[in-house]
Amino acid sequence: MKKINVERDAKDFASPYKVALIATHDEEKDVHITLLSSLMNRGDDEMVVGEFVKGLSKQFFHERPRAGFLIMNLAREFWTGTMDFYDKKTEGPEYITFNEMTLFRFNTYFGVHTVHYAELREISEKRKLNMAGIAANMVRVILASALFKGREVPVFNPWTRRHTAKAGTLLFLGFSGDDGYPRLLPVIQGKSVSRSRILLTPAPYKKLAEGLKDGDRASLFAASLDMEAVLLKGTYRRLPGGLGAVDVDRVYNCMPPVHRYIYPETPWEAVTEF
Structure with a gap:
């Protein structure tokens, strides 16, 4: 299937209370998987994701744009698909929409600071877990x-x-x-x-x-x-x-506050310049 069934599925995709995983490729060509509940559709042929925590995945979005995703709602129904990242912005209607969501609007520590855009390549039918x-x-x-x-x-x-x-x-x-x-x-x-x-x-x-x-x-x-x-x-x-x-x-x-490899252990580097 090439298009999202907006009438049926958009509400589930827009909810911040879901499991949403994005898979890209890292510097070693391994699959890098990130939990990003901000992943949602933009019409029937695009996906957007709001970045609110720094990590390697957002870097990989644009270095290696081919990506896969899985979205699962609270009813244990899920979709899988693939997409291609092509742009990112720090303003615009999607930026406003993300930061007006309850999850981010009332968050004292952080909101969405960058929105990443991807062109939908394919999406599965909805499956029950x-x-x-x-x-x-x-x-x-x-x-x-x-x-x-x-x-x-x-x-x-x-x-x-x-x-x-x-x-x-x-x-x-x-x-x-x-x-x-x-x-x-x-x-x-x-x-x-x-x-x-x-x-x-x-x-x-x-x-x-x-x-x-x-x-x-x-x-x-x-x-x-x-x-x-x-x-x-x-x-x-x-x-x-x-x-x-x-x-x-x-x-x-992949948990805050520090995203890093713990095996093999990544050496700590002293900060000498500010």
Whole structure:
């Protein structure tokens, strides 16, 4: 589908109370996933996103404009798609609209300071999150955990290990499609099984994972309902029994106040000039 069903979907897209993920490519060509609840449509063929916190993703929007997205509303319905970033502005009607939203208007510390514009390339039909399928595959992952731990490399710190092992953490998988655009799908049934591996199943959304091959680079965005999140990047492994895993070798802290890689650890630099 090339156009947004504005009459049906615009209200969900305009709500700040949603899960909205944007996937771009980083400097290593890994998929970089960001939670940006300000993502919304502009008519039926464009998307806009309001920037209110500095991070690497906004830099990547315009260095490598090909992007993927996933939007999920409070009714657990979701859309996926791809788009191309082409402009950014610090004024205009969208800038005013964002800053008049309750979420930003009454925020003491920050509002939207830049609006990024993207041309819609494609968008899926609305899908309902398959909770029964997710639960069934979660059981499969738990039962297989002891068999597929992988190498015990100390990539995750204790918080990341606990966070990614909890049943309440929402996991989303990102990878590069054959057309060069990042793709996103929910893998909520996934969990960490060691200090460097996330075990998962592509089911119940196997079709969304088409094109993901053994040995490909893949990323996982792990977020809790308490708004705690971490981004994991690594190599995808196809395993027996319809299972898969991501062997993680890069970890990015995407929570304020400091966005930075925590594995491999980024050295701190002293500020000597103001």
